[in-house]
Amino acid sequence: MSAVPPVQQHPPGQPEGAVSGLPAFYERAGGLLVPIAAALLAFVIGGLVMLVTEKSVSAPFEAYKAIFEGSGLTWFIPGVGDTAEEARDLQQTLIVMTPLILAALAVAFAFRCGMFNIGGQGQYWVGLLMAIWFGTHFPGLASPLHAGLAIVAGILAGAVWGGIAGLLKATTGAHEVISTIMLNWIAIWVGTWLLEAPDGYLQGTDPSLPRSSDVLDSAKLPEIWGRLQPLHAGIFIALFALVVYHLLLNRTTLGYEVRAVGFNPDAAAYGGISVKKNYFLALAIAGAFAGLAGAIDLLGWKYRLTSTEFPANLLGFTGIAVALLGRNKAVGILFAALFFAALDVGTSPRQLDPEVFNPELATNLALIIQALIIAFVGAELLILYLWRARRRVGFSGPKRIEPELKT
Amino acid sequence: MAPAPLLELKGITKRFPGVVANDGVNFELAKGEVHALLGENGAGKSTLMNILYGLYHPDEGEMRLGGKPITISSPREAIDHGIGMVHQHFMLIPVMTVAENIVLAMEPRKGPFLDIDEAEERVREISERFGLAVRPDARIESISVGMQQRVEILKALYRGAEILILDEPTAVLTPQEADELFEIIRSLQGEGKSIIFITHKLGEVLQIADRITVLRRGKTIETVPRKGATEEGLARLMVGREVLLRVDKKPAEPGKSALRVENLAVFDERGLEAVRGVSFDVKAGEIVGVAGVDGNGQTELVEALAGLRKVANGRIDVAGEDVTGSGCRECLDAGLGHIPEDRQRRGLILDFSLAENLALHNYRLEPDSKWGWLYPKRLVARARGLLSEFDVRGGGPQTHASSLSGGNQQKVVVAREVSRNPSVLVAAQPTRGLDVGAIEFVHRRLVQERDEGRAILLVSFELDEILSLSDRILVIYEGRIVGEYGPDVSEEELGIAMLGGGKEEAAA
Numbered sequence: 001m002s003a004v005p006p007v008q009q010h011p012p013g014q015p016e017g018a019v020s021g022l023p024a025f026y027e028r029a030g031g032l033l034v035p036i037a038a039a040l041l042a043f044v045i046g047g048l049v050m051l052v053t054e055k056s057v058s059a060p061f062e063a064y065k066a067i068f069e070g071s072g073l074t075w076f077i078p079g080v081g082d083t084a085e086e087a088r089d090l091q092q093t094l095i096v097m098t099p100l101i102l103a104a105l106a107v108a109f110a111f112r113c114g115m116f117n118i119g120g121q122g123q124y125w126v127g128l129l130m131a132i133w134f135g136t137h138f139p140g141l142a143s144p145l146h147a148g149l150a151i152v153a154g155i156l157a158g159a160v161w162g163g164i165a166g167l168l169k170a171t172t173g174a175h176e177v178i179s180t181i182m183l184n185w186i187a188i189w190v191g192t193w194l195l196e197a198p199d200g201y202l203q204g205t206d207p208s209l210p211r212s213s214d215v216l217d218s219a220k221l222p223e224i225w226g227r228l229q230p231l232h233a234g235i236f237i238a239l240f241a242l243v244v245y246h247l248l249l250n251r252t253t254l255g256y257e258v259r260a261v262g263f264n265p266d267a268a269a270y271g272g273i274s275v276k277k278n279y280f281l282a283l284a285i286a287g288a289f290a291g292l293a294g295a296i297d298l299l300g301w302k303y304r305l306t307s308t309e310f311p312a313n314l315l316g317f318t319g320i321a322v323a324l325l326g327r328n329k330a331v332g333i334l335f336a337a338l339f340f341a342a343l344d345v346g347t348s349p350r351q352l353d354p355e356v357f358n359p360e361l362a363t364n365l366a367l368i369i370q371a372l373i374i375a376f377v378g379a380e381l382l383i384l385y386l387w388r389a390r391r392r393v394g395f396s397g398p399k400r401i402e403p404e405l406k407t
Numbered sequence: 408m409a410p411a412p413l414l415e416l417k418g419i420t421k422r423f424p425g426v427v428a429n430d431g432v433n434f435e436l437a438k439g440e441v442h443a444l445l446g447e448n449g450a451g452k453s454t455l456m457n458i459l460y461g462l463y464h465p466d467e468g469e470m471r472l473g474g475k476p477i478t479i480s481s482p483r484e485a486i487d488h489g490i491g492m493v494h495q496h497f498m499l500i501p502v503m504t505v506a507e508n509i510v511l512a513m514e515p516r517k518g519p520f521l522d523i524d525e526a527e528e529r530v531r532e533i534s535e536r537f538g539l540a541v542r543p544d545a546r547i548e549s550i551s552v553g554m555q556q557r558v559e560i561l562k563a564l565y566r567g568a569e570i571l572i573l574d575e576p577t578a579v580l581t582p583q584e585a586d587e588l589f590e591i592i593r594s595l596q597g598e599g600k601s602i603i604f605i606t607h608k609l610g611e612v613l614q615i616a617d618r619i620t621v622l623r624r625g626k627t628i629e630t631v632p633r634k635g636a637t638e639e640g641l642a643r644l645m646v647g648r649e650v651l652l653r654v655d656k657k658p659a660e661p662g663k664s665a666l667r668v669e670n671l672a673v674f675d676e677r678g679l680e681a682v683r684g685v686s687f688d689v690k691a692g693e694i695v696g697v698a699g700v701d702g703n704g705q706t707e708l709v710e711a712l713a714g715l716r717k718v719a720n721g722r723i724d725v726a727g728e729d730v731t732g733s734g735c736r737e738c739l740d741a742g743l744g745h746i747p748e749d750r751q752r753r754g755l756i757l758d759f760s761l762a763e764n765l766a767l768h769n770y771r772l773e774p775d776s777k778w779g780w781l782y783p784k785r786l787v788a789r790a791r792g793l794l795s796e797f798d799v800r801g802g803g804p805q806t807h808a809s810s811l812s813g814g815n816q817q818k819v820v821v822a823r824e825v826s827r828n829p830s831v832l833v834a835a836q837p838t839r840g841l842d843v844g845a846i847e848f849v850h851r852r853l854v855q856e857r858d859e860g861r862a863i864l865l866v867s868f869e870l871d872e873i874l875s876l877s878d879r880i881l882v883i884y885e886g887r888i889v890g891e892y893g894p895d896v897s898e899e900e901l902g903i904a905m906l907g908g909g910k911e912e913a914a915a
Contacts, residue, residue: 267755
């Protein structure tokens with residue numbers, strides 16, 4: 001017989017509180033446990049892959065060391081390596097991180113409203129394209145004004161692109177996953193047409209090249225660190241966007257409504273909240289974040305766009321992974337974005353010593369690790385879901401389906 | 408105990424993470440006995456029976472059947488041991504016939520084919536033996552809920568059940584159907600079957616059980632014979648303190664009409680007319696009960712009143728303001744409070760904190776927010792006051808609603824709706840799934856709100872609740888109001904009206 005005292009600390013009569021046992025455990029771990037475990041496990045498996053392909057026990061360790069150094073994160077540790085080189089690497093990492101944060105916010109904001117925004121990529125492109133137009137026009141405009149104008153244009157373009165999907169969902173019930181994917185393709189092909197068509201609207205001075213002109217200097221974001229490819233002021237905008245995201249969700253009535261709809265649309269409607277309005281707004285705001293990413297990517301360091309970038313750039317999709325790993329929380333997204341950016345820069349062939357690490361393997365390794373992390377984080381959600389479902393449905397037997405979770 | 412028990416459960420302990428659901432529970436069942444298992448929600452009744460039926464495995468304890476120790480690791484094994492269970496929610500396939508459902512997975516065969524004649528014959532035979540009066544060739548979807556329950560009982564008997572577990576069997580039945588069920592239980596008893604009857608309703612226990620075992624917080628409190636047991640005594644055992652079973656209230660002092668419904672028609676999801684020309688009014692300071700069997704338009708009526716469902720025809724006035732066709736927010740602003748029938752689906756956002764849940768209507772008003780800027784600290788401060796006023800236990804303002812017990816969740820809903828000071832309060836199934844203590848609280852509060860001059864519309868499937876709270880009673884049947892009664896009407900008369908046999912059939 002058990003000597004365990006009955007559950008004083010629990011509200012009376014809560015044996016079925018077992019249902020929430022697993023989620024409660026996660027709550028206590030602050031949601032950190034799984035993302036970190038997923039990352040570690042992914043590195044271990046990635047290491048095993050290297051072990052097999054390189055046929056050397058030390059290969060994984062050397063490679064990870066090289067990646068870490070290549071990411072420039074060692075800059076923070078004084079006395080290790082060449083500071084100037086480290087600074088260059090770190091500038092790269094932060095440049096990559098900047099739009100990644102915004103792309104992740106575009107996923108996270110929609111997610112908090114119960115929607116899956118796959119359209120970050122398209123929203124990024126329309127923001128970027130709009131910024132090209134504004135950045136290449138209006139010569140003579142004062143610098144901060146010009147850049148600000150192009151940024152606002154990019155934000156609005158992204159918001160419109162996301163808003164279209166939101167509007168379709170609100171009015172016709174079209175699923176946002178389908179519509180945002182389609183809008184991605186529309187953005188890509190419209191962009192291609194703008195750059196490639198004879199007399200393409202955004203085409204640069206040389207009509208034989210599918211390339212835009214550079215934006216005017218007055219539209220470029222200020223450089224803040226480094227010389228070769230310096231870090232630009234866009235990083236402040238991205239960090240500011242994280243703060244905006246957090247405040248918007250948690251400190252405004254709009255955020256309250258968005259979260260209410262995301263958690264339980266029935267209860268939200270019962271509270272007098274318009275579910276449709278929030279679907280539209282949430283996707284428009286999500287699109288604004290992605291549009292902003294496109295604008296500052298362009299104005300910060302790209303300065304122009306070549307149509308070959310359309311198939312190569314997968315930022316919007318990496319944003320999904322970052323949001324997933326960062327648990328849709330502002331701080332989580334910051335670190336997840338830094339992590340993915342470091343991995344990306346650290347494995348880019350440019351940074352790696354081919355003696356230590358086969359560059360082809362390096363890029364693939366980054367993909368392997370990223371994919372594994374997503375799989376693990378996703379699997380955790382699946383496990384959580386199955387855990388709950390198991391309690392609802394019982395095992396194989398004809399257990400009753402509970403009308404509500406008894407507590 | 409004179410005869411050796413047929414079934415013995417000794418020291419059964421089942422732990423879930425953080426909770427001991429069954430803590431050394433003892434339970435005995437004699438052959439031919441009806442043994443009630445009584446306890447509040449969450450007392451561990453279902454856990455114990457799920458262990459007996461092989462759905463859970465106990466951490467400690469032993470089970471003996473006919474004196475021999477047994478283990479049961481699946482429902483299949485339970486059935487092999489002669490244990491059958493009728494769940495609260497039926498596991499029947501609507502498009503198949505009674506006989507097909509019953510023989511499912513144990514079909515008599517003719518070669519590779521189902522021998523349907525043989526199946527029907529066997530079902531008819533068992534049905535007649537126990538006086539169940541079920542037609543084997545009827546389709547499940549065309550028979551009543553009470554009949555479906557009998558089909559479940561038949562299914563268990565067909566599989567050779569000697570011990571029958573009935574999980575809250577009367578929850579879905581009208582009083583007449585419940586009486587018929589008790590007849591069936593007696594005839595099963597007469598044939599030597601043993602029955603475990605799970606319930607939290609005291610009246611039923613005294614009506615049908617030979618012995619009563621009371622569980623509280625996972626422990627066996629006592630096993631008592633029916634003789635000498637009283638409702639008050641059982642309630643005390645269940646809750647662990649004195650409980651006021653009767654609702655104390657003064658006669659109503661109705662004032663002006665606060666909710667007026669005229670000729671209201673509402674469609675359900677399938678586009679069928681669920682509410683068909685309903686008219687009534689509720690005056691300030693009275694409780695009007697709407698009695699009826701589940702599925703007669705109550706849900707649609709309430710949703711229409713709350714602005715959550717389109718009104719096809721007719722008119723709704725809340726506190727003198729025409730809110731017909733307005734949205735939910737307009738209805739709320741006009742002075743409507745609404746305790747929804749499903750607190751987990753509609754009434755609460757389980758992933759929100761209690762403070763956020765309590766702000767579900769007021770978040771956009773001062774002082775909760777200003778110009779769209781939310782003040783979480785003010786939400787928390789207000790929540791703290793409400794939680795203590797409404798005696799919500801198990802969490803503070805920052806606790807997620809999901810971690811509260813059902814009774815405390817409902818208190819949160821009631822607190823929110825009442826604190827807005829509505830002139831009309833629509834309470835749909837306000838005590839569904841709650842335990843005795845929480846029911847007492849909700850009932851007292853509703854009466855208190857009435858006395859403060861609110862108009863209260865109470866929609867409930869529980870006749871006891873309707874009878875003990877209402878100052879006037881309307882009976883709804885197939886979307887129409889088929890009768891209006893005073894508070895002294897008998898349960899039988901209401902029961903007949905609920906099945907469409909009312910005295911004012913033509914009234915609308």
